[in-house]
Amino acid sequence: MFETLIPFYREKESYTLFYDANQKQMYRLPHRNKGNVRYYFLGLAVLYGSYALNALYQNISGIVSNLISFIVILAGSFLVAKFFYKNYYVQNRSRNIFITNTDLLNYAAQGKKQFHREFFVSLFIFLASVTGSLFFFMFSRLLLLIVSGLGYLVFWMLMIMKPFSRMQLYKRIERGEID
Numbered sequence: 001m002f003e004t005l006i007p008f009y010r011e012k013e014s015y016t017l018f019y020d021a022n023q024k025q026m027y028r029l030p031h032r033n034k035g036n037v038r039y040y041f042l043g044l045a046v047l048y049g050s051y052a053l054n055a056l057y058q059n060i061s062g063i064v065s066n067l068i069s070f071i072v073i074l075a076g077s078f079l080v081a082k083f084f085y086k087n088y089y090v091q092n093r094s095r096n097i098f099i100t101n102t103d104l105l106n107y108a109a110q111g112k113k114q115f116h117r118e119f120f121v122s123l124f125i126f127l128a129s130v131t132g133s134l135f136f137f138m139f140s141r142l143l144l145l146i147v148s149g150l151g152y153l154v155f156w157m158l159m160i161m162k163p164f165s166r167m168q169l170y171k172r173i174e175r176g177e178i179d
Helices: 037-060 063-088 101-139 142-160 163-174
Strands: 005-011 015-020 025-030
Touching: 005 101, 005 163, 037 063, 037 142, 063 101, 063 142, 101 142, 101 163
Parallel strands: none
Antiparallel strands: 005 015, 015 025
16 A cells, blocks of 8 residues: 555654655545554563573574574564554545645645654664664674664664655655645
8 A cells, every 4th residue: 555655744643644646646644543652662572582582692693693683683674664654554545635735835844844854863873773783793792783673673664654755755846746
């Protein structure tokens, strides 16, 4: 469903506005009301679990096992990001919405600010994750890899939200090509 949808504005934890590039229609998808508390507990469990696994990992650590672990974390973080993204929205595109040109320009301007914030925070987290991964390869500490994997998760979320298509959409809206 999300292959053709480009997110361009998010209203806090309520809904996100999408543009379907193929159908040339706007959609408003509400966010699921899932408790974020369980995700925090899951994250803490993963971090504390990595302490326990680190003792076992030290016995087998080496360049090959480090490389395999890194690839598994990258792939796993991508799959988790994709799962979270698809399950975050109530997927109902039965009705498109109409947005006036004034509102569309306003949503696009606010969405562009949101995007810039998201992009720079994700870029910082990505660079921190790369640094953590380098330290993982140097010290073979599993906790460094797990924390880096959580950072890569944020990076994958940004990539799944189609940042390049999103910027093109903002430009098209500003030029009046989309109404």
